[in-house]
Amino acid sequence: MAGERAVGLVRELHRAAGGHLPPFRAEGLRQALEEMRALYERNQADVSEAKSGRTDLIFLIRFRHCCLLRNQRCILAYLYDRLLRIRALRWEYGSVLPNTIQFHMSAEEVEWFNRYKKSLATYMRSVGGEEGLDLTQDIKPPKTLYIEVRCLRDYGEFEIDDGTTVLLKKNSQHFLPRWKCEQLIRQGVLEHILS
Amino acid sequence: MSEAYFPVGPGLGLEENFLSLDDILMSQEKLPGRAESTLPRLAFALGQGAGTGDSIPEGSKLEIPLWLAKGLHDSKRRIISVELPKIYKEAWRTVFSADANVVDLHKMGPYYYGFGSQLLNFDNPENPEIAQTILQTFISRFRRIMDSSQNAYNEDTSALVARLDELERALFQAGQKGLNDFQCWEKGQASQITASSLVQNYGKRKFTDMDG
Structure with missing residues (x-):
């Protein structure tokens, strides 16, 4: 048929x-x-x-x-x-996809993804004053600037705003700026702990 | 369900949504029909007879998918006539009017409502009755679906969902999501940032791949 x-x-x-x-x-x-x-x-x-x-x-x-x-x-x-x-x-x-997913895409789709990324970035730079506005941040309204997070797997060194680096080791717990780690939480590297 | 992915929804009523995966699969469902005149060279294409040159004789019974029936339907020249699938016929309509809740719509359907609405495209004399039955069936089943989707919290819902049509399943999932979000909010977890469900699914897959 x-x-x-x-x-x-x-x-x-x-x-x-x-x-x-x-x-x-x-x-x-x-x-x-x-x-x-x-x-x-x-x-x-x-x-x-x-x-x-x-x-x-x-x-x-x-x-x-x-x-x-x-x-x-x-x-x-x-x-x-x-x-x-x-x-x-x-x-x-976020803008970098894991390899396992990239393997599932055709060359044209990768190209499309890159262009979508670019237009989104251009748009985000154009709104919200001089520095632009990251629309993927703060999907849920933030209550505090810093949040308590636990590391779910070994990630390596991670630099925060004031220039200090923290070592994200499995099962270690940190108190980090929310905007820095939101993406890592969404990617499943960190876990947000509510007190 | 992933928060950022919104699939193209199925169309409503007589209209199909061109890009909707649900509608494509719905219109793949077959319905019985009959050839009103001899159809040359068509036997092979419809999966009857072996040779490419065979024709379908007049009056032979066919099973054609809905999309084809819609495309070939012509009110002026009736070349193929379409009959109702048995679930929309008089006998089943009586069953639905007796108690719609007992019917396993997933087994009979699984696109009972969508497919039924599409049947109204063919000028069948029974159209008003079909439309009425579909509507009444939905009304009488809806109360139960809403009730169970709003109250089954942290329970295995597979038994509840097993007998539902695709449209009803979507409703059930929407109700469950509302219930879960509300419970989350009550426990004060609504402000917690969680890993994206897409990421969680990929994580699971990775572990199973390692096992295999």
């Missing part, structure tokens, strides 16, 4: 719930496009046959046309939904 490959792509993406990004299926996409090309060529042949009097073929042409549109829709939806997921990664992870 035509369209199965393209729907397979959509199905796999749909199954990966919660914004998870599955590997890019370049081969599946190529096969779906190949199928579309074949459908188009057969339709061209049948159109010329229908022009010379075989009107009973019109339905068949219409059927193939439906399949073409369906494949187009599946592929566009697949690519678009992946972009939505990649955009979400920028907000969840």
Whole structure:
């Protein structure tokens, strides 16, 4: 049945719930496009046959046309939904993605991510006075400037505003400026402790 | 659910949302139909018969996905006629009006509401009854879904969710999220910065990869 490959792509993406990004299926996409090309060529042949009097073929042409549109829709939806997921990664992870995720992206998607990063950075510099405003900071309203954090894994040295460095070792506890460590908490390196 | 990822939602009523993954999978569901005239060279494409040149004889039964039925539907020239899947027929409509809560919509559906709304695109004489049944089914099931989603806190909800249609599942999840957020706020944890759920999921995956 035509369209199965393209729907397979959509199905796999749909199954990966919660914004998870599955590997890019370049081969599946190529096969779906190949199928579309074949459908188009057969339709061209049948159109010329229908022009010379075989009107009973019109339905068949219409059927193939439906399949073409369906494949187009599946592929566009697949690519678009992946972009939505990649955009979400920028907000969840920050501007540098872990390697495991980068391996799941196609070259074009990496390119898109870099451009998105750039436009976001340009925008954030343009608002909020001279220094700009980091929109990814303070997703939840801050109550204090400093917060108590515990380190969940060995991270290494970490420099804070006043120039001192702290060693983030597993299970060590620190009292750090909130804006410095919010990103690390979101990345799962630190854990926010409420007193 | 990840906070920054908002998927394209399914369309409402007769409209499908072009880029929605849910709608694409919904329109992949099949419905029974019948060929009203001989269809040349189509047998292979629809998975009936072996040769590419075989045609489908008039009156033969077909199983076609919704997207195809919609694309081929033509009120002027009826080439393929579409029938109702059994869950939308009279017999099942009586079951739904008796007690909609007992039906396992996930097994029967899983896109009972969306697919049912799409069926209204075909000029079927039973359309008003179908629409009415879908609406009534939703009304009578909604109370229970809302009740359980607002009260099952820290419990295994898989048994509650198992019999729900996809639309109902989304409602249930929304209710659960509200409940969890509220409980969080009551315990004074709302201001705590937490690791992104996306990161948490990837973390889990990494550990399982190491095991494997």
